[in-house]
Amino acid sequence: MSAEGGSGSGPCPASLLCCLSLACAYVGSLYVWKSHLPRDHPAVIKRRFTSVLIVSSLSPFLVWIWKEASGVKPGAALLALLGVRLEGIFPATVLPLLLTMVLFLGPLIQLSMDCPWDLVDGLKVAFDPRFWVLCLTDMRWLRNQVIAPFTEELVFRACMLPMLVPCTGLGPAIFTCPLFFGVAHFHHVIEQLRFRQGSTASIFLSAVFQFSYTAVFGAYTAFIFIRTGHLVGPVLCHSFCNYVGFPAVGAALEHPQRLLLVFFYLLGVVLFLLLLHPMTDPAFFGHLPICALSRLTSPPATSISTSSFSWCS
Template identity: 75%
Template sequence: MSAADDEAVYFSKTEDPFNSVTGFCWLSVIFCFLLACSYVGSLYVWKNDQPRDHPDVIRRRFTSVLIVSALSPLIIWVWREATGFKPGTPLLALMGIRFEGIVLACLLPLLLTMVLFLGPLVQLVLDCPWDFSDGLKVILDSQFWVLCLSDMRWLRNQVVAPLTEELVFRACMLPMLIPCTGLGYAIFTCPLFFGVAHFHHVIEQLRFRQGTIAGIFLSAAFQFSYTAVFGAYTAFIFIRTGHLIGPVLCHSFCNYMGFPAICAAFEHPRKITIFSFYFLGMVLFIMLLYPMTDSVFFGDPPACRLVKASAALSLCS
């Protein structure tokens, strides 16, 4: 980043944003909390007696979360006006909505995530009854995609949830948190809102008695843990690439794969092969994490302009 970039962010009242007062940070947290509550609260504006996977429930929730997501940039604008914080970058660019490097922003983060899931992917291939040509025929069959698009659960898990959650919990929250916390802390602070937001599943599980109380809360704690870790990963991808599309595609892929079936792998007749690919995937992921998210592929990440150039070197260079 250049010296000019170091001055790209300023307060309208001649205050130094990099020495911002505690009130500014609290206001940023409050706006993020407001976003999280709006997103989760929108799921419960509809009165219904069906579980969350019922098609009618999913349709209603599509409406509410899409409205909240469409209005979420307005929250950033209000935050900016309330704090006097004036980034020297267009709002949409800060939210990762830009065209520079977009093709590689679609491909590289997704490939990196597939490397991390190398073990589960090999496990899936070994258990798949189809050969490669059969699988290719299915993927290229238009009827297959018609069925997917008509399936409310598929639309929720692969399209609407990844798009709206990444927009609200990454693209809108990170630009508000980064000027206050810095890049590193923002990566680990932002996912806390994302993880806590998933606790709302406890309400439905208790309501429909989908397990014991202890089991439900244990499951919620486990879900909070892995969603927070996943949120940190997509926040990292968002900051490094400066694009929203990468986190959305990674989110969709992870929703499809689910949590790795490690217990099933232990009982698999080819468990040595599977665990070898688990290990290889993790090693390659660590080796490729920074090279495959290098800004040379995507252009200067807009989020990195929200901190001093010296503070951005570790994540933005």
Template identity: 75%
Template sequence: MGVRLEGLFPAALLPLLLTMILFLGPLLQLSMDCSWDLAAALKVALAPQAWARCLTDMRWLRNQVIAPLTEELVFRACMLPMLAPCTGLGPAVFTCPLFFGVAHFHHVIEQLRFRQGSVGSIFLSAAFQFSYTAVFGAYTAFLFIRTGHLIGPVLCHSFCNYMGFPAVCAALEHPQRCPLLLGYALGVGLFLFLLQPLTEPRLYSSLPLCLLLDRAGESATPLCS
């Protein structure tokens, strides 16, 4: 289930670093639009009072702690090891995220109940959310298989919940559009370039899912090498 101490430090650091590289454009955009300088922002972020407010905010706890932990535990740590021996790792990576995407459809019920838009716009929003949550689910499933740890997907999930979907339209209309779009492109390019090296299985010791497939008599999969 990816809960182990061996290789814990790289499993916590490297997948999060990889995800932050992907969000290079949005992070640059956030820094441009923030009125605080870096020193002031770090002072506020590290202040005990700020963390105390976060830990007493149920919405923050849900988005940054509870949802990432429980969803990754269910859809990655529990579901992937059960699917992989039956379907192989590749199909399992793309099957689990479908369940993960459908699990977010409860937002449709909330929006319909509180009439937060027309029926068509609500379902269009749900379809869009299903699409990007499925893509994100495939990414964290890939991380789980390659690293053999749960901590990386949980931290990446929490980070992405904080960042939200990249505001590409706002970036296109931004006063500093050119360097911002360059940051977006550079982030995506570096992410694709570093995806395999930073998730190299040898950095994280043994891989439970690959060992599970070996015992089931499956052939070696490129995801594990």
């Protein structure tokens, strides 16, 4: 198996098989515990924490096995390839989160308008240790804000992208990786059908919508991962989006201040598109190990289109 763009199929079969295995293992780990309780029950959440953390901790070993089996030579340590490194850590922590907040400018303004607290009260709560104790003892909060963002970004971005890039190149990998992420969320259909949470048609329509939304979000965090070479940015963006939720566009259009809200919704999207490349400029984040993998794609590196390198410059 050649990683230099020579004859043969290259690392693609091994890459796709490993990514599919990771997705199946992640989702399968949620169902190893037999229970008649719903997914939001604390006991169910605790058990799933255990299994999903085991799968996530083992996923880097699969990347190492893939690397050894495919013959790909990334020229970087495994942890650095997975986005766990110190170089450029501060901008990689701050800039992607700020960029995501810009995109959600409209929903954030909407939340502030409807929030019964003023800014001072909000800051008091945010800096109150008792508030964080309550959060850290709430299993649903831990799942949505900590465990799910970290484990999903580790498995579906940090582990899958290094395996996909030598096969597809940087650009296609950004749009291929989220397909595994989106399909993985179809497991919610099982529980919704099991607990009769709506009609069959409404459940499947909801699943299709969730697949589309998670695929788009997955492409965005994959873009962030490749442009920054860090895991922390995608994790924080994921946690933030889980907290804010999908923008309540319908509620905004029925809001007493709907014209102002529509303005901020549109302003957020425009500013996001303008700032997307400048705020993720790889120059902020130092050497990007994953970008070196794009030179291992087939055809040979000399004929790789310049668009392949635009993701890293």
